[in-house]
Amino acid sequence: MIRRIPMIRRIPAMAAHRSEGLLLAVAVGVVALTFGVLAVAAGLTLAQVAVMSALVFTGASQFAAVSVTAGDGSGYAAFASAMLLAARNSLYGPVVARLLPRSIPGKVAASQFVIDETTAVASAQADAGRARDAFWWTALWLWVLWNLGSVLGALLGSVIGDPSTWGLDAAFPAGFVALLVPHVRRMPGRVAAIAGAAIALVAIPITPGGVPLLLAAVGVVPGWLTLAKLRRATTGEQPTPEQTTGERSTVGQATGERSTVGQATGERSTVGQATGERSTVGQATGECSTAGQATLQHSTGQQQRPEPPTREPPTREHR
Amino acid sequence: MSWTVIWAMAAGAYSFKVLGVIVLGRFSTGSSSVFNDVTSLIPAALFAAIVVVQTYDLNGSLTLDARAAGVMAGTVAAWRRAPFVVVVVVAMSVAALARRQTLL
Numbered sequence: 117m118i119r120r121i122p123m124i125r126r127i128p129a130m131a132a133h134r135s136e137g138l139l140l141a142v143a144v145g146v147v148a149l150t151f152g153v154l155a156v157a158a159g160l161t162l163a164q165v166a167v168m169s170a171l172v173f174t175g176a177s178q179f180a181a182v183s184v185t186a187g188d189g190s191g192y193a194a195f196a197s198a199m200l201l202a203a204r205n206s207l208y209g210p211v212v213a214r215l216l217p218r219s220i221p222g223k224v225a226a227s228q229f230v231i232d233e234t235t236a237v238a239s240a241q242a243d244a245g246r247a248r249d250a251f252w253w254t255a256l257w258l259w260v261l262w263n264l265g266s267v268l269g270a271l272l273g274s275v276i277g278d279p280s281t282w283g284l285d286a287a288f289p290a291g292f293v294a295l296l297v298p299h300v301r302r303m304p305g306r307v308a309a310i311a312g313a314a315i316a317l318v319a320i321p322i323t324p325g326g327v328p329l330l331l332a333a334v335g336v337v338p339g340w341l342t343l344a345k346l347r348r349a350t351t352g353e354q355p356t357p358e359q360t361t362g363e364r365s366t367v368g369q370a371t372g373e374r375s376t377v378g379q380a381t382g383e384r385s386t387v388g389q390a391t392g393e394r395s396t397v398g399q400a401t402g403e404c405s406t407a408g409q410a411t412l413q414h415s416t417g418q419q420q421r422p423e424p425p426t427r428e429p430p431t432r433e434h435r
Numbered sequence: 436m437s438w439t440v441i442w443a444m445a446a447g448a449y450s451f452k453v454l455g456v457i458v459l460g461r462f463s464t465g466s467s468s469v470f471n472d473v474t475s476l477i478p479a480a481l482f483a484a485i486v487v488v489q490t491y492d493l494n495g496s497l498t499l500d501a502r503a504a505g506v507m508a509g510t511v512a513a514w515r516r517a518p519f520v521v522v523v524v525v526a527m528s529v530a531a532l533a534r535r536q537t538l539l
Contacts, residue, residue, distance in 0.1 A: 136519045143523065160436050171445035174452075181436070181444060191440040195447070202448040207481065209455020210463040210474040216456060223460070227452040232485060239478045283531030286505025289489035290526030292482050293510050294519045299479040312480030316487040321496055328492075332484030339476040340469075 133246050136295070137237045137254030143287045144175065144233060145261030151178055152269020158186035162270045169266035173259065174231050176201040180325055200326030207333055208235040215248040229255035236295040303346065308339025505530025 148169065155165045160182070172178055177198035184194040208230050215238055216226040229251070238251035299305040312335030319328035462470045490506045491497050509526030517525070 132519070139520055139523060158436070164436065164438065164441055168441050168444065172441070172448045174448050177444065177448055181440070185436045191437055194436060195440055195443050198444050199447050199451075202444075202451045204451075204481065205448070206451045206455035206459060207474075207477050209452070209457070209460040210470070211477050213456050213460025213463045216460075220457070223456050224453060227456045228449060230452045230456055232482075235478065236482055283501070283505055283527035283529070283534070285489075286502045286509065286526045286530030287523045289486045289502065289506045290509030290513075291519070291523050292486045292489070293506065293526075294513045294522040296479065296482045296486065297513055299476075299482065304476060305479040308476040308479040309483035313483040313487045316484035317491065317497070320488065320492045325492075325495065328488055329481060329484050332480055333477060335480030335484070336473050336476040339479060340473050343472055343476070 131246075131249075133237065133241050133250040134253045136240070137233075137250055138257050140233050140237060140291050141254065141257030141261045143284060143291060144258055145265040146282075146284050147175065147288065148262045148265025149269035149272075151175065151182070152266040152271070153273055154179070154186065154269075155182045155266070156270045156273055158182045160185070160270075162267070165266050165270040166263065169263045170259075172198070172202075173228060173262065174202050174205060175262065176232075176326070197325060200324060200330075203326065204329045204333070205231055208232075211235055211239055212251060215244065215251050229259065231258075232292075233258055236292060240295045240298045242298070304339045304343035307342045308335045311335030311338045501530045501533040504533040 151169070152165055155168070155178075156162070160168070168178055168181075180201050181194040181198040184197050189197075209227075212230055212235055213223070216223050216230075234251050234254045237254040238247045241247040241250050296309060300309050312332035315335055316328040316332045319331045323331070459474075462468075463474060464471065486506065490502050491499070493500070505526040505528075508529035509522045512522045512525045
């Protein structure tokens with residue numbers, strides 16, 4: 117009893133990244149109830165429902181397989197439709213790989229939890245520490261509530277009404293809207309999101325379930341082209357003295373990582389700072405800008421193709 | 436549904452996950468590269484698509500129903516920097532209300 121008191125006190129102060137995972141998992145748990153109900157209605161036994169939720173653990177695939185079975189589809193058809201929906205989880209690997217244990221056995225074990233929700237909550241966090249924490253807490257909540265919900269749904273069957281009447285079917289996409297926000301703060305992410313959404317919208321009526329999401333991954337291409345364009349504009353304009361020395365780390369800060377690129381190109385205040393610095397650096401920058409370009413090209417290698425320094429300042433281009 | 440299908444699904448779904456983490460994840464180094472730049476945009480593209488699918492897809496056809504009203508309201512809340520909980524609750528309430536009113 118005494119031990120519980122600090123736990124209770126901590127709940128209101130629960131870090132945002134953990135509560136996001138928990139809330140999403142609660143919504144998923146209610147969806148799991150529906151899954152349990154449908155699965156039993158489609159002829160699965162309680163044991164089959166429990167094993168499927170624990171081991172397959174990717175909701176969309178399970179719903180697809182069950183609905184194919186309910187419609188008297190073959191086992192092959194059920195399997196195939198489930199795999200079409202499971203394939204997208206491969207794309208999340210590179211997104212979360214850095215947050216997972218370094219050892220191969222650790223990675224192999226953690227892979228089971230690499231799905232939409234865990235990737236969404238983890239990748240919405242600002243730093244790697246919080247992202248790692250969010251990944252594991254979301255994984256834990258999801259796994260527990262998904263299994264609990266499935267089994268309860270299978271046991272209770274049709275006693276449970278249709279959860280869509282509570283608006284739950286809107287809760288899930290809305291949760292993803294909230295988790296999408298940090299990804300669309302900057303232009304490349306915004307372009308990728310719009311492209312992905314548009315591709316999915318076109319693909320829904322003409323492709324089988326799961327394929328719209330796989331095709332939507334192509335949306336990263338225009339996003340990346342935007343990123344490359346922004347970066348070219350940035351490197352074409354702002355060679356600081358540190359950069360002219362050709363140190364990779366400095367160049368990396370200005371041009372390399374996504375977050376920093378955003379700071380340099382996306383937000384007005386930071387651009388202001390960059391421009392301010394430039395004026396302090398003054399003529400030195402201007403004079404050795406050509407040399408700077410040469411070194412820059414050399415040091416950053418394949419990352420970017422800097423253009424002549426006569427380009428428009430990035431500030432005006434993207435606002 | 437036979438047990439074979441369930442085991443096959445478990446193996447297949449897990450293989451996709453491991454493939455992503457072990458094989459594709461190998462190229463993710465943390466420093467800037469074309470691969471990292473491209474994969475850093477995957478969440479934006481895929482989660483936007485998930486929102487679209489979850490909102491407008493009804494068994495393979497585009498549908499405008501109470502979900503759309505709810506998600507729209509949730510999006511407005513997110514736009515106005517509402518916390519996660521508020522976004523979700525607003526979406527649920529509006530969708531439930533729209534359904535009850537049989538507006539959609």
